Amino acid sequence: MQNTSFVIYSPSYIIRKGLAAIIEKIYSNNTIQQIENTSEFFELIQKNETDFILLDINCPQIQKSITKLKTVSETNRIVAFYFQHKPKFDIHFIESIDINYPQNKVFKKLNKIFGKINAPDDGQNIPDEISKREADILRYIALGYSNKEIADKLFLSTHTVVTHRKNITRKLGIKTVSGLTIYAILNKLIDINDTPQI
Amino acid sequence: MIITKNIKMADVIHLNYHTLSVLNRFNIYLGFGDKTIEEVCNDKNVDINFFLEIVNTFVDKEYFPKKQLQTFSVSLITDYLKKTHQFYHEVKVPEIESLINEMIETCYTQKENIVLLKKFFNEYKQELLNHTQREEEVVYPYTLSIEKAYNQEKIDSSVVDLMKNYSINIFKTEHDDIEEKLYDLKNILIKYLPQPKNVQLCNKLIHELFILEQDLNDHSVIEDKVLVPKIRAMEKHITKKLSK
Secondary structure, three states: OOOEEEEEEOOOHHHHHHHHHHHHHHOOOEEEEEEOOHHHHHHHHHOOOOOEEEEEOOOHHHHHOHHHHHHOOOHHHEEEEEOOOOOOOOOOOOEEEEOOOOHHHHHHHHHHHHHHHHOOHHHOOOOOOOOHHHHHHHHHHHOOOOHHHHHHHHOOOHHHHHHHHHHHHHHHOOOOHHHHHHHHHHOOOOOHHHOOOO | OOOOOOOEHHHHHHHOOOHHHHHHHOOOOOOOOOOEHHHHHHHHOOOHHHHHHHHHHHHOOOOOOOHHHOOOOHHHHHHHHHHHHHHHHHHHHHHHHHHHHHHHHHOOOOHHHHHHHHHHHHHHHHHHHHHHHHHHHHHHHHHHHHHHHHHOOOOOHHHHHHHHHOOHHHHHHHOOOOOHHHHHHHHHHHHHOOOOOOHHHHHHHHHHHHHHHHHHHHHHHHHHHHHHHHHHHHHHHHHHHHHO
């Protein structure tokens, strides 16, 4: 499963901690950054690397920075949190959640949002098993060939080989060439006597 | 929970037993009765602030050292880091090796495959050795020279050359991912190696690999949160002083 990144912004320690704990509960594979400083927050979200932003919209610093917030391209990733009174914004949030909601309502809303990223986009569900093509490439990797050499042998572009390699690593959970070689031997893709480095 | 000097040393271990190996690096060994951290540190001639920084960083992932607590010297940090290196090479790695050897000796069905794992681990061992050697031969001496220059009235010109060729930011970027092979080894054992006969041995090995990985992570946290910011501040100060 892919790593999902969250940014939590609130000046309140209790709210930050609480939201982080809830995210941990429903989503195991994540990185959470908790931020209490406005300028640091804007700096971070301008980088556009975050999957979701959990924003405390009651805090005065944010209400002052609405125009700035609108210029950030990530507004479509913001989940807004408020306390009792929802402040008026002309920004479209994916969801607005009152922190007074009971547990099941909070979970229901969050699951609705995060379920979306969990589900495969337009049928592009990649299976965990490696394809035949990937097995071909894996065999060459294990035999000690470089990306360029593999590309030449299989009549592919180097770029395509690199993409395949990334997918192999992600699927198997093995990053290094020696690790991939052991996998190839264990799965009889190559014979132990053929390998140069092991 | 933040650990303070008035807490009993015994409670530190109850709180998180992984601190045991940390205590040993300070030459603190079990049997301290009801003594507090402060008392034990005084007995053993250990800098209390430094001890608290290390233990807190180790116990609490989100702990961030306070600037006013960073009073201790760079050599204290590098000595500690060197001790962790020693711990990997003299304790953890041999432990893992002997487990793998035991697996080879007792397993008849998977012998060849486990021999492969052994070779793989040997490669890793060499990588780890190169990594720690580079730190001890290049990085730590650099940090010590920076500290020395920082404390001098007049800054020696040799430091200028030194800083031209290296900086703590370079260390941060070149600090390579030493955990990759460890990660692979864990996954091969967990997902792909046909289960050897001796299940307990295999479990023990995986357990040890997780512990080593965790300790390596904690080790780089000390470098990133304590050593790097400290040296960066000193570099800044020196550059400022030089430009005057």
